Amino acid sequence: MVTQPTPTPLLSIVVPVYGVEAYLRQCLDSIHADIPCDEMTEVEVVAVDDASPDRCGELLRECAVDHPRLRVLHLDRNVGLGLARNEGLDVATGRYVWFVDSDDWLPAGTIPAVLERLRVDHPDVMMIDHLRVHECGRQEVDASSRLLRATPGVVRLTDRPQLLRVQHTAWNKVVRREFMAELGLRFHPGWYEDIPFSHPLLIGAERISVLNRVCYLYRQGRQGAITSTRSGRHFDAFEQYDRLFAWLRHRYPDGRWQAELFDLMVSHFLVVVGNDDRLHPHLRRDFFRRVAAHYRRYLPSGGYPRPGGVSGLKHRLVGRDSYLAYAALRRAHRLAGRVRGNDVGNPAGGSDSTPGGTAQNRTLVRTHGNGSE
Numbered sequence: 142m143v144t145q146p147t148p149t150p151l152l153s154i155v156v157p158v159y160g161v162e163a164y165l166r167q168c169l170d171s172i173h174a175d176i177p178c179d180e181m182t183e184v185e186v187v188a189v190d191d192a193s194p195d196r197c198g199e200l201l202r203e204c205a206v207d208h209p210r211l212r213v214l215h216l217d218r219n220v221g222l223g224l225a226r227n228e229g230l231d232v233a234t235g236r237y238v239w240f241v242d243s244d245d246w247l248p249a250g251t252i253p254a255v256l257e258r259l260r261v262d263h264p265d266v267m268m269i270d271h272l273r274v275h276e277c278g279r280q281e282v283d284a285s286s287r288l289l290r291a292t293p294g295v296v297r298l299t300d301r302p303q304l305l306r307v308q309h310t311a312w313n314k315v316v317r318r319e320f321m322a323e324l325g326l327r328f329h330p331g332w333y334e335d336i337p338f339s340h341p342l343l344i345g346a347e348r349i350s351v352l353n354r355v356c357y358l359y360r361q362g363r364q365g366a367i368t369s370t371r372s373g374r375h376f377d378a379f380e381q382y383d384r385l386f387a388w389l390r391h392r393y394p395d396g397r398w399q400a401e402l403f404d405l406m407v408s409h410f411l412v413v414v415g416n417d418d419r420l421h422p423h424l425r426r427d428f429f430r431r432v433a434a435h436y437r438r439y440l441p442s443g444g445y446p447r448p449g450g451v452s453g454l455k456h457r458l459v460g461r462d463s464y465l466a467y468a469a470l471r472r473a474h475r476l477a478g479r480v481r482g483n484d485v486g487n488p489a490g491g492s493d494s495t496p497g498g499t500a501q502n503r504t505l506v507r508t509h510g511n512g513s514e
Contacts, residue, residue, distance in 0.1 A: 151183040151256060152315070153235030156243050157225035158188055162195040164244040164360065166204070171246040173208045177253055181210060184252060187233055188243075190215045191225040197243075223328030223338075226311070230318075230327075237267075238318050240311040244360050251356040255315060258352045262295050265320040265346035268304065269313055271357035281361075283308060292351040298343050304351075305401055309339040312357060316342060329384055331377035332367050337384035340405075344389075344398055371421050375413055379431050382406050386439055400445035407436060408448070411455050415471060426464050433462035 154172055158165060169188070176184045188211060190198045201213045214228055226240050237259055241247070258267060270289055273281040285307045292301055307313065311328075324345045328334045343349065360366075367374070385406075389399060410432040413419050420428055436459050447456050451474075458467045 148182050150185045150235040151237060151259060152185075152252075153233035153238045153318070154184065154186045155226055155229035155233055155238060155240050156186065156188045157191055157222055157229065157240075158197050158201065158243045159191040159193045159219065159222070159225070160195060160197070161193075161243045162197055162200065164246075164363070165197055165200050168241065168243050168246045169204050169208070169211070171248075172241070172252070173210070175247055175249060175252040176210070180253070180256060183256060184210065185233070185235055186211045187229040188213050189225045189229045191221070192216050192219040221330055221334075223334030224330055226328045226334075230321075233318065236318060237315050238321065239315045241357075242312055244363055244366070245312065246358050246360075248355055248358060251354075254352060254354060255356060258350060259315065262348070262350040264295060264315075264348045264350040265317050266342050266348075267315040267350045267352055268307060269315065269352045269356035270354060271308075271313055271359050272355050273361050274358045275361045276363075280358075283359075289351050289353055292353070295348045295350050297347060297349060301349070302401065304349065305340065305343055305398075306405065309405075310335050311338055312359075314339065314342060320346070329381065331380060332372075332374045333378040333381045336378065336381040337388060340385055340402060341388055341392070345392070367419075371417075371419060373424060375419050375424075376428065376431065378410065378413060379435060382435060382439075396441060396443070399439070400441045400443065403439050403441055403445050404447070406439065407432070407456055407459060408452065410435070411452075411459070425468075429459070429464045429467060430462065433459050433464075436460050 156168065156172075161168075169186070172186055186208070188201050188204075190201055190213065192215075198215055201211075201215075205211045205213050212232065214232065216225065216228060220228070222242075229240075230238060239255070255267070255269070268289060270286050271283060273283055275281065288303045288307050292304070296304075298304060321342070324341055326338055326341055328338055385402065386399070389397075389402065393399075410428075414425060414428045414432060440460075447453050451470075454470065455467065458464075458470070
């Protein structure tokens with residue numbers, strides 16, 4: 142008897158699973174229902190049970206019976222989102238890998254569109270669009286989605302630098318597996334694990350393509366999601382940015398891309414420090430101090446394109462380590478919101494998707510701010 146070799150799938154979808162009993166079936170069913178019957182061998186799904194304390198492990202075993210293309214890993218201990226992704230990546234065999242979070246799901250027609258574009262473009266990284274879906278069912282276009290528009294064919298980041306400002310998550314990118322290995326990229330422990338993973342993918346890619354259609358439904362407001370959890374673990378973001386800039390120094394000692402990433406970092410920190418859903422008030426001052434320290438540590442010698450308006454003012458206050466002035470500005474912003482009947486509760490301007498805003502109306506900052514409160 143001659144055993145036929147198992148064909149290598151074009152796409153591996155890695156799904157880390159933890160504490161999502163209420164959403165897991167919707168996620169997995171949306172994936173399996175979308176794989177065309179004649180493309181079954183082109184897609185594998187690897188689900189990683191990260192020692193989930195609920196019924197997720199049992200649900201995965203049930204799903205594996207219904208879906209033969211589903212491979213399930215059960216971890217003995219909880220390792221966190223990033224390291225669970227690594228476990229799935231280690232057993233994935235597809236030419237491309239897509240990390241899908243288990244509380245989100247895919248709209249119909251996504252996988253055929255993804256497979257077709259991968260075959261046409263042969264990218265290192267393919268970016269996809271998404272919608273934010275709230276618990277009430279309301280769907281919202283992400284603020285960064287416009288940056289994906291009108292990207293012609295296959296490009297490099299130098300051709301479309303605005304792509305660096307698209308939401309820096311792993312799930313909006315389909316990545317060539319060998320390319321990921323060439324860059325030496327893995328996920329690190331801790332929250333905000335996408336930071337030192339997502340940006341290097343775009344910087345290092347020779348071929349970036351954009352699938353300009355909604356391919357991902359991003360659940361908002363779920364209890365337990367880090368973006369809606371008050372915790373000191375939001376301080377993990379500082380170490381993740383340390384890792385990003387260490388990679389950048391090693392890869393590009395000439396300082397390339399440092400100004401752009403610095404601007405994104407400061408703006409992202411301002412999103413976090415201004416968000417009541419993430420930081421308890423007693424942690425806000427310490428977080429701001431850490432932001433100011435990172436500002437001084439990573440400010441490019443040649444300056445950076447600081448945003449204008451209120452966002453630019455906040456950047457200046459960070460550079461001066463002026464927490465009292467920032468706190469006063471934050472209170473004034475919230476009061477103005479109440480007067481308008483729209484208390485937005487986030488003075489950082491925007492969401493995680495576009496922490497840096499646009500490149501317009503920016504001032505080049507060339508010197509370190511060294512003021513005090």
